[in-house]
Amino acid sequence: MKFRSLLIIGLIFAMAFAVGLGAGTEEPRRGGTIVLMGHHELAGLSPDDIGPTVTEAAIFNIHNALIELDHNLNFQPVLAKSYEISPDGLTITFHLRRGVLFHDGTPFTSADVKYTYEFYGDPANAALIRGRFVSVDRIETPDDYTVVVHLKEPDATFLTLAATTRIVPKHYHMRVGQAVYRTAPIGTGPFKLVEWRPAEFTLLRAFDDHFRGRPHIDYLRIDVVPEATVRAMALEMGMADASIWPFLVEDNLRFAADPRFKTFITASLAVNHFRINTRLPQFQDKRVRQAMMYATDRQRMIDEVFAGAAVVAHTNKSPALEFWFNPYTRRYDFNPEKAKALLDEAGWRVGPDGIRVKDRIRLSFTLHVFTGDVVRMPQAELMQYFLRAVGIEMLITETPAAVVTAGMRAGTKHAQLHNWTFGSTEPCLWIKLHSRGGDNRSHWSHPRVDELLDMGRREMNLEKRRAIYWEIQEIVAEEVPFLFMMYWDWFNSWNKRVRGLPETALSGSHIFLYLMHTLWIDE
């Protein structure tokens, strides 16, 4: 009997050894520095310093949240082992992971979670992320590893927004205050802060006692390099391993084709679209809006204006959001004949100047492009050509961004062209599509969508919640409250000396935010 168990143990060892040999080159190596480049200064390092991904790259590697988004945009429990929601949706109970230490050696407990949520949710502190906690009634900590959140009303965004807020240590944050904390944070994350120069670089060092194990690399440095061309040259030279913010399109495509680099090409979450005021007499009939979709050769637009680096949009949700994206909605393949037929059917007849007319109103409108927007101006010009071909006149004018936003919200402007999220990893788009939403620039009112949006906020069950947002996408695709064009490709190229990168990712940005402690350097 004894001999047999010894034999088994021996066999296990031999197998492990063989596996080790087989995977020889893929054994993580310890040491070295990974250098990332950002385009933008890191204004502060607390959970309240929401900003571009480059700032998050530092904050998220220093801190952890109860729930975090991985590189495939799935929610992963990190500081929480698990959570459960009461049937009435009013109580969320988080069970915390044990044995987690902050960088100063203090254990992480439920008191830190309660403190973080209460501090940033307190109106007196005027935090930027305060909106995440507005539905919280009170927070209880029955023991060190349990947090019970009581909500005033069911709020599905609590899990996607509030629970992804990074946790600060109560004993330290309370002592030094938010102003100091932003410059000298202490978290549970895989890296701790060594030196921070907002406009120059941020240097982090591996935290030996990180609960998921010490990172393989010793240092992680984020250099701030505003100029895209200089970032590209630095990556080319091997002075940096990756750029958090992409380069110019030509450089992006060049690195993607270069075998010395591994490039993640992922769809952006913000839809490139023409926002139209659906209250205008020209746009009130949905057949006109559908006709504009059929009239547009979006693939040609992508190929000619954006060098092919984008994917056609079918709804308001990016296909990168695999969980929320509804692939079964109505499609609008390029078909100018169908567009003309729809316009005829809607009573818009071609006038003497080639522009359609109905009830003495010409099918004409003015599009506002942001002043100096050289990227989207050619797109607007191509659209003008597509629409003209079916008898719709689109005039183009350049207007400052803030003026466009104000005018669209007030309903005094006809249309604008930009990229904006209609629900990202948090799918709620209440303020943009609800008839009472503060940013409903389409001035669109659809009773069923209003009802669904209200339900979506309250629905705590993920599967049921998905069904709600799938139905909204079906309605959006059918009704066309705005002309959805494409999702731009997002490029992240890595020097291949960095190992341990995933084969694929649905969000290249989240590799910087979620996976840095699993990477290593192969010299």
Place this chain on the structure above:
Amino acid sequence: MLAYSVQRLLHGLVIILLVCVATFMVLRLVPACPIEFLTGGEDARIGREVIAAIHARWGLDRPWHEQFLVWLNNMLRGNWGESIVRMGVPVRHMVVEAAQVTATLTGISIAIAVLIAIPSGIIGGARRNSFFDYLLTFGATLGIAIPNFWFALMAIAIFALTLRWLPPFGIRSWEGFILPVLVLATNEMAIFARVMRGSILEVLGQDYIRTAHAKGLAETAVVVRHAARNALLSVVTVIGFRIAFILSGTIAVEVIFAIPGIGRLFMDSIFRLDYQVVQTIVLIMVVLVVVVNLITDLIYAYIDPRIRVA
């Protein structure tokens, strides 16, 4: 002389106040607000009351003339205020830190430019129409004509990317200073050399130079001891102005070489409407220009009594 000085000083103070009011108003006339930039990613749940609380925190809910008086009062007491974008970091700290970087960079650049440009300008002027003079004129024209940002990118492409001699950005080591100094110094050098050459040519035509020659002094002694000394005055004036207008040259260089100097801080702050920082930097620049002007005026008045009277 005293009355003249007081008059110039008062004149300067009025200009400073006018520029402050104008900057303050222009920033507030932009139909946007720094809070919009700060809360950009959070619109899913952010409500009006949250925005209002943030406005109140920064005093942005008060009428603009009240905001201006508070700001002016604080500035006079030496309190430069807090950055909105960096949420509470003292502006003084940010500006002083960035100014040190820019001062080092431009200090070295101007010193090198002076060391090379002045002797070259003297030689070019003294040996008019020589090969060296043509070379100098050509080089100086090129140096003024080439845009900073293009030269900077080319310098990185050649010395960093192709030759691998120098880092493409950053000033963590002394090597990092070489390319930005090269770009900045080239521009300054071109300006100084042209002024020096022109000035020498002018001086060499004066009577006292002929006298010096007549005394039997060697050519070198005439040019260096008599001509160059007098010609230097105009170059010193130009150098003073270049220092006062330092921002115009350094913004592009600091952005391209990722140097955390005052030019980049100024640009970033304008884009994100960080009111306090923009106002402070503008104020410092205006004071600098006014002071340089004042000193120049006073020196001229001291040298030439006719200016004082008129």
